[in-house]
Amino acid sequence: MKILLIHQNFPGQYKHLAPALVKQGHQVVALTCKVKQPAQWQGVQIVPYEIKGASTPNIHPWLADFETKILRATSCYRGAQALKAQGFEPDVICAHHGWGESMFLKDIWPKARMGLYCELYHLTTDSFINFDPEFPTRNAEADALRIRMKNLNNRLHEEVMDAGISPTRFQASTFPDHWQDRITVAHDGVDTDLCRPNPDARLQISDDLTLTRDDEVITFINRNLEPYRGYHVFMRALPEILKRRKDAHVVLIGGDEVSYGAKAPKGQTWKQIFIDEVRGRIPTPHWSRVHFLGRVPYDKYLSMIQVSRAHVYLTYPFVLSWSLLESMAAECAILASGTEPVREVLTEDETGWMVDFFDREALVDRLCALLDDEATRKRLGANARDFVRQKYDLQSVCLPQHLNWVERLGTLEARPPRD
Incomplete structure (x- = not known):
């Protein structure tokens, strides 16, 4: 398969998955704003894109976060257009969508299957916004509205998400019910050969x-x-x-x-x-x-x-x-x-x-x-x-789970972007 990875701080959560996909024979391309020049990393072709535009002065504070994501999304969109012009057509797009980058990629490649790293859905329950009484929200009613706006990025991505993956059951559970049948719980994994006791440390x-x-x-x-x-x-x-x-x-x-x-x-x-x-x-x-x-x-x-x-x-x-x-x-x-x-x-x-x-x-x-x-x-x-x-364990448990998830993702029928 041809696989496109999206992460503003690549490799991020794809540190182990990306090289493993290369070893399986897939063509893996990473589109990221982290680098300035094209590069190769463990068989992965890294393609830079530049974030263009600036935040609007005095914009409504509830929109400031979303505007930043829109700037990243449109910048990544332009980078993806350049990739498409070179003939690249991914079968699968894997993205950490938390910064908004992948928001418009289905508009370029509607037949690609998109798999999202579902890290967290922001909730308005007291256990989230008022867990610590020492730092109470100043206006619970307004906070609920603000957090709903903060989830705009999540909601727009849900429309084009073919499958999701979340590292823990707790994190997966924060997402709405209509996400749940598309989310697989699989942790990124711990290198237990490296993280091990050492009496001589x-x-x-x-x-x-x-x-x-x-x-x-x-x-x-x-x-x-x-x-x-x-x-x-x-x-x-x-x-x-x-x-x-x-x-x-x-x-x-x-x-x-x-x-x-x-x-x-x-x-x-x-x-x-x-x-x-x-x-x-x-x-x-x-x-x-x-x-x-x-x-x-x-x-x-x-x-x-x-x-x-x-x-x-x-x-x-x-x-x-x-x-x-x-x-x-x-x-x-x-x-x-x-x-x-x-x-x-x-x-x-x-x-x-x-x-x-x-x-x-x-x-x-x-x-x-x-x-x-x-x-x-x-x-x-x-x-x-x-x-x-x-x-x-990374090698025996979690990495195989992620590789299987990508393989299954490639067999799904793609959800096209909606008007």
């Missing part, structure tokens, strides 16, 4: 400090340190954790920006806001055992989870982080929030421990209990790795 914090498995290391990971991933809950628990764990080092990975929730007020960062809130209750000797690494290369991230004695993962009901499954694959002892996406992959006292997202006292108590119980940590870690290898 070493994490260099500074020229004077390197942590190993012999140290008591508590880890916490966000793409960006923000409330959506429970950063504020963890930081408020930190003074008591450091007080009770005299030798523990706390290591945090995460940037200063915002990935999912609202921006911090007045040009601040969530990271600094909650540092400032708790720093006065943490003596300097204790604070010297807290290490913010920022964003790090993958090998350093891997060393971090391999030296971890207990890994804390907190999240709103939202997209599940890869870091949780990768930490489980590395045999970390997990203490996580008992929110819905977590409960899909974690079983209490079997593959990890869970606490209520908002219960800082329980977080501290259970973390200390976990650190004091080596036998339980080993049991939970071993079970967690076994679970990930059975359900989420």
Whole structure:
């Protein structure tokens, strides 16, 4: 088959799928705004397109997000037109449609089958927009209207989606009922040969400090340190954790920006806001055992989870982080929030421990209990790795599922664009 991949940050979710499709003998082309010049990557032909146009000043705020997607969609459309002019006719289009790029591609290739990466449908239920009472929506009624507008991109793509794929049941369940019979649940997969325990792992914090498995290391990971991933809950628990764990080092990975929730007020960062809130209750000797690494290369991230004695993962009901499954694959002892996406992959006292997202006292108590119980940590870690290898292993489970999904996609009758 001729397969076209669309991802604004290619390879993104197609990192493993694209080369595997090439190995199967398919012609694979990726259309992306990430590169400036045509290139080859593991047999994939990468074709650039340029985003043209600018956002309208003072546009209605509910339309600003959609206008950005329209700019990407029309720019990608022009890039696709150029591909068509060169004679390229894809049998299958696989797209992460979250940025709008693939919105008009069926207008160019109406006979192509389109498979979408269904990451999330934005909901107006309290568990989504009012989960955290500390950050309530200012106007629930207006928020429901705004979020409905935010789903315009999803809704327009649904009309031309021949099949979808979603990494977890929770994420798939956010989409409306009339999507469900077209969505397959299959995770992107965890490389369990790479994410594995390493008794000799070493994490260099500074020229004077390197942590190993012999140290008591508590880890916490966000793409960006923000409330959506429970950063504020963890930081408020930190003074008591450091007080009770005299030798523990706390290591945090995460940037200063915002990935999912609202921006911090007045040009601040969530990271600094909650540092400032708790720093006065943490003596300097204790604070010297807290290490913010920022964003790090993958090998350093891997060393971090391999030296971890207990890994804390907190999240709103939202997209599940890869870091949780990768930490489980590395045999970390997990203490996580008992929110819905977590409960899909974690079983209490079997593959990890869970606490209520908002219960800082329980977080501290259970973390200390976990650190004091080596036998339980080993049991939970071993079970967690076994679970990930059975359900989420890249090579033996998830990649074959994705390849089969693409093959089935190629047999479907294409849904043409609608007026």
